[in-house]
Amino acid sequence: MNNHSETESSGHNSVQGGSDNIPGWTEELELAFSAYKGPYLAGRVSSRHKTVCEILVPGAVVQAGISGALQKIGKQPVVGDFVVLLDQPETGSRMIVNILPRKTCLSRGAVGDGGGEQVIAANLDTIFIVTSVGKDLNLRRLERYLAIVYSSGARPVILLNKTDLEGNPARLVEKIQSIAGNVPVVPLSALSKTGLEALIPFLNPGETVALIGSSGVGKSTLINSLLGETVQRTGGIREDDEKGRHTTTVRQLFLLPNGAVLIDNPGIREIQLGDSAEGLEKTFSEIVDAARNCKFKDCTHRDEPGCAVLQAVEEGLIPEERLASYHRLTDELAFQSRKSEIGLKRLEKERFKKIAVDIKKYKKSTGKL
Ligand SMILES: Nc1nc2c(ncn2[C@@H]2O[C@H](COP(=O)(O)OP(=O)(O)OP(=O)(O)O)[C@@H](O)[C@H]2O)c(=O)[nH]1
Numbered sequence: 001m002n003n004h005s006e007t008e009s010s011g012h013n014s015v016q017g018g019s020d021n022i023p024g025w026t027e028e029l030e031l032a033f034s035a036y037k038g039p040y041l042a043g044r045v046s047s048r049h050k051t052v053c054e055i056l057v058p059g060a061v062v063q064a065g066i067s068g069a070l071q072k073i074g075k076q077p078v079v080g081d082f083v084v085l086l087d088q089p090e091t092g093s094r095m096i097v098n099i100l101p102r103k104t105c106l107s108r109g110a111v112g113d114g115g116g117e118q119v120i121a122a123n124l125d126t127i128f129i130v131t132s133v134g135k136d137l138n139l140r141r142l143e144r145y146l147a148i149v150y151s152s153g154a155r156p157v158i159l160l161n162k163t164d165l166e167g168n169p170a171r172l173v174e175k176i177q178s179i180a181g182n183v184p185v186v187p188l189s190a191l192s193k194t195g196l197e198a199l200i201p202f203l204n205p206g207e208t209v210a211l212i213g214s215s216g217v218g219k220s221t222l223i224n225s226l227l228g229e230t231v232q233r234t235g236g237i238r239e240d241d242e243k244g245r246h247t248t249t250v251r252q253l254f255l256l257p258n259g260a261v262l263i264d265n266p267g268i269r270e271i272q273l274g275d276s277a278e279g280l281e282k283t284f285s286e287i288v289d290a291a292r293n294c295k296f297k298d299c300t301h302r303d304e305p306g307c308a309v310l311q312a313v314e315e316g317l318i319p320e321e322r323l324a325s326y327h328r329l330t331d332e333l334a335f336q337s338r339k340s341e342i343g344l345k346r347l348e349k350e351r352f353k354k355i356a357v358d359i360k361k362y363k364k365s366t367g368k369l
């Protein structure tokens with residue numbers, strides 16, 4: 001507990017200073033944090049704004065800036081991060097000075113020139129991929145989401161929502177299961193609150209679950225149903241985001257009564273395929289298995305002779321559209337990594353340009369020019 005100004009508690013059970021410990025805190029984190037002696041606090045990032053983060057500390061939600069040293073080395077705290085705060089009672093402020101080791105990491109290939117990956121959220125145990133009956137149901141899109149989730153290290157679970165609108169949900173579950181391997185597929189209706197009990201095994205105390213899925217599939221409705229109340233989703237603070245646009249931010253971390261944490265973050269919802277090479281292999285494991293028997297080691301399974309994958313398609317063991325989807329996603333990945341490589345090269349060039357200018361300045365100042 002501390003005596004600084006704290007965010008007012010608004011009463012319901014989203015994380016608003018209602019928790020006596022840090023949700024998701026583990027013994028490993030305790031150990032990592034024990035290295036810090038002095039006026040340090042541990043906390044968890046519940047939302048991220050341009051320059052400040054909202055942090056859950058035992059019994060409160062506080063705001064903290066990000067230390068210059070952390071920014072200098074390019075370490076950016078994200079939602080779900082466990083962080084070390086330097087408490088500065090004399091100024092009444094707190095500063096994030098380090099990020100504790102991440103267990104899992106949801107990222108996307110950065111857009112723009114920067115290259116590299118952009119981490120969106122950390123320490124997610126499970127990700128609910130939400131889809132719904134009707135026209136949102138798209139196996140190819142689900143494959144894409146699966147690849148993303150696999151590469152994050154979190155466990156994927158597919159939720160088929162709005163089953164109240166479907167006469168035969170079991171048929172759809174079967175269809176999804178055909179591309180999902182061992183990933184659980186849970187039919188439910190967030191609106192009529194049926195089937196929610198099947199989610200209990202994935203909502204364990206201390207575990208963190210995030211939701212992804214297209215707009216309109218019912219993610220907000222599901223969160224509300226799980227929390228058993230209507231959470232205010234409007235009236236958030238307006239603040240500049242990274243692009244300098246105004247966005248409405250809302251509370252993004254919710255604590256279930258049993259101690260499970262739900263994260264609903266716009267950046268997570270909109271995730272694109274990033275650096276998911278490993279994720280693709282897990283998503284299309286039957287293709288990877290078949291590929292072991294291809295004649296050429298670097299077979300692309302398009303038109304090579306002796307391709308075991310094409311053979312499996314020919315024999316009807318692997319659906320043609322499944323291979324097409326694999327090709328589409330691997331092409332996309334190759335394109336993105338080329339793009340970020342170009343971005344990195346450009347960065348490098350700029351860095352050298354700056355060094356050259358610095359040398360010039362130095363020579364000038366020392367009269368060597
Ligand atoms: N029939 C039916 N409608 C549902 C169900 N769940 C959600 N809806 C409706 O679907 C619409 C979209 O639901 P939201 O919860 O806002 O969807 P979302 O995924 O949060 O959408 P975004 O915020 O745009 O990403 C709303 O009109 C909901 O009432 C369900 O189980 N059955």
Ligand SMILES: [Zn+2]
Nearest residue numbers: 294299301307
């Ligand atoms: Zn092949």
